[in-house]
Amino acid sequence: MTVITQLPHPLIETIAGFLAGIASTLVAHPLDVLKTRLQVDRASPSQAGTSLRLVKDIVQNEGIAKGLYRGLSPNMAGNSISWALYFLWYSRIKAGLQAYYGSGNGLSYYDFLLASGVAGAMTAVCTNPIWVIKTRMLSTASRHPGAYRSISHGTRQIYRAEGVRGFYRGLIPSLFGVSHGALQFMAYEQFKRCRTSQHEGGGRKLSTIDYLWLSGVSKVFAGSVTYPYQVVRSRLQMHEAEQTYKGARDAIAQTWKQEGFGGFYKGLGPNLVRVLPSTWITFLVYEKTKEFMPRLLD
Template sequence: MPRAYPPIPHDRKTHALSPSVIESVAGFTAGVVATLAVHPFDVLKTRLQLKTSQAQWGNSFRILRQITRDEGSYAALYRGLMPNMVGNSISWALYFLWYRNLKDAIQVYRGPNSNLTSLDYFASSGASGILTAIFTNPIWVIKTRMLSSGRNAPGAYKSMSHGIREIMRTEGPKGFWRGLVPSLFGISHGAVQFAAYEQLKNRRGGQLEGGKSELSNWDYLLLSGASKIFAGSITYPYQVVRVRLQTYDAERTYKGTGDAVKQIWKKEGVKGFYKGLVPNVVRVLPSTCVTFLVYENTKFYLPMWYGEEAAKYDV
């Protein structure tokens, strides 16, 4: 049965939230919740991606023990939480805002009775990802550097504001956009994921009794997880290259994106491009599922919480 909504007084309908506000709030909320849930896995993944010796490949438990033993306590697993939370919440808010508006623009262009194709979803997601990456790259540079070392390590940033000051002092404005090129290549990951997610949602909606398009929370969990695994299996290497280019000494170690790729290939082989993959899978699956579950539910219930008639905003 479709969800039933109470009638709304006429004077409250004039204060309806716009779809853009709903998308932004839903994305922001999803980013905050997901970051709090899986941040320690992000710390582990970053440390593994920075390992250059073959002997340390995949030794996740040893690194976790080292972090908690050498850096004070289990609180060390939440180092860099603030830039990670700020980055994820802002990124998802901007991403879903632009994604919604770009999809709407394509829908208007194609006509109200036409269905969007996988290419339409891919283009909307890709363009949204490019805009988001450009706006948020400075946050990810600081986050990567904070997660890559303990708080008391030589030269380590003490806080997000300290990182901003140090980058400006030592590298200038260009330092905030290190790793942007591989990040832009990584846009393909989000584009592939969203194209798969949209088509899986559409297919699942068509399978429901009576052709209803309303999905359950279990549907969102399974579909978001499946689309993430599919996209991640194709595009993971760019994340390793990006992290290498965003570390403290990247300017002295690598001449650019191409040089980083060559050095990883020469010194570490194919495995070098997949370091941190296991904890990344462990991290991104819960993170993705939580993100999409919180996003879809916030997007659905926010109009009701606000006091207006709940409307359907298709992803």
């Protein structure tokens, strides 16, 4: 009889990513609703105070739970599955690169950029259908005509009205958005390497505070560069997008013409508020789960 003495590394990465996705979604979902509604709003200009007015409107007309937590199920499914797949593939690609170079050679920031970029692209293709449903649920009130009641209802409606193609609306800007994750993980790995080396002999064990500020700085860096793609993706995935835009290029052109540069940064405020707690929770849960799980069989 074979006795398992150590959990497989890919399994640890997958479970850590899955739990990180669930934890971050539960905390940050109301801000995700707010960000999505601002991103798909083409009528009002981007200005101070818009976010607070929108929160007040949602609470008054839809309720706290039904309004601010609308679309929680597809968001949780999307985040947990995305992070599970992402960390699995990211770790496998890094391991493959390390094996190719040999154990004596460390990975460069180019390698981290490549590993995170490929893992992000694979994850985006697999999870895009979930994000389409999530965007449409978050961008509309439950009483809105044609609003989806659940993931299964949204899946049936999209398939009947748009076919398989409907599940992949917004995929192109999502693939462009892979650059966000690539930049974030490249920065995170480099910051993490520098921090661990700041100890006699290297190998410094990172603390909770270390994980918080390392993940936060890397997220702000990546987010400040790549935010406009999220606006374009949300507009291509919203209800009646086919009647509004001919494609990603048309969405960019219309946004620029009607709203100017500020249109590409609508929802940036709540997004910045949202991404830092979400990022802190994601990376902290991920790193701590990786530390804890190998001890289960000790």
